[in-house]
Amino acid sequence: MWTYHNRPQIEVSPGFLLLLGALFWLDEGAGLLPWGLAACVLHELGHIASAAAFGGRVERLSLTVVGAELHIDYRAPLTYIKDSLVALAGPGANLLAGGLFLALDWDLAAALTLAVGTFNLLPILPLDGGRVVYGLIADRLDPDWAERLMTALSGCLVGVLVGVGAVAAAYYANVTLLLTAIWLLAGVLRRESV
Numbered sequence: 001m002w003t004y005h006n007r008p009q010i011e012v013s014p015g016f017l018l019l020l021g022a023l024f025w026l027d028e029g030a031g032l033l034p035w036g037l038a039a040c041v042l043h044e045l046g047h048i049a050s051a052a053a054f055g056g057r058v059e060r061l062s063l064t065v066v067g068a069e070l071h072i073d074y075r076a077p078l079t080y081i082k083d084s085l086v087a088l089a090g091p092g093a094n095l096l097a098g099g100l101f102l103a104l105d106w107d108l109a110a111a112l113t114l115a116v117g118t119f120n121l122l123p124i125l126p127l128d129g130g131r132v133v134y135g136l137i138a139d140r141l142d143p144d145w146a147e148r149l150m151t152a153l154s155g156c157l158v159g160v161l162v163g164v165g166a167v168a169a170a171y172y173a174n175v176t177l178l179l180t181a182i183w184l185l186a187g188v189l190r191r192e193s194v
Contacts, residue, residue: 008058015065039116047095080135087131091117
């Protein structure tokens with residue numbers, strides 16, 4: 001990893017740069033990449049603002065092939081409800097910005113921004129929706145049991161997405177969902193190995 005040593009620390013993996021290059025090449029001037037990156041930045045800013053409201057400070061931002069990961073230091077541990085609010089702030093920022101873009105008739109920006117926000121609401125760890133569902137379960141049950149349950153749920157949902165993505169690739173020659181499902185699977189496996 002290449003690391004920029006200043007507060008907050010930013011880590012950029014070679015895989016992220018490779019992914020960015022591939023997306024730039026696939027974009028071919030369509031304008032998806034700039035709006036997609038803007039939607040991701042808005043998403044992360046939503047998390048950062050919400051975390052700051054609860055006394056959090058960004059220590060590190062890791063950009064990897066499986067996405068952006070914020071490492072936030074809080075003065076006091078967050079309750080599951082507060083952690084869920086921080087998780088929902090990213091998709092919330094996307095939904096607000098997407099509504100604004102729709103009002104301005106910026107259809108491409110609106111579609112990409114709303115897609116990023118909606119996608120992150122899927123109840124799959126490490127996505128924000130998975131964090132919220134985990135928080136709801138862990139608040140009522142044992143956190144270790146909640147982690148196992150969420151890993152199983154995430155694995156099942158990703159399996160369904162891989163299957164639907166494979167069908168879409170075979171019948172419609174569209175590999176977008178399959179690649180997204182494989183990306184999610186990498187995220188689930190990465191969490192499992194930590």
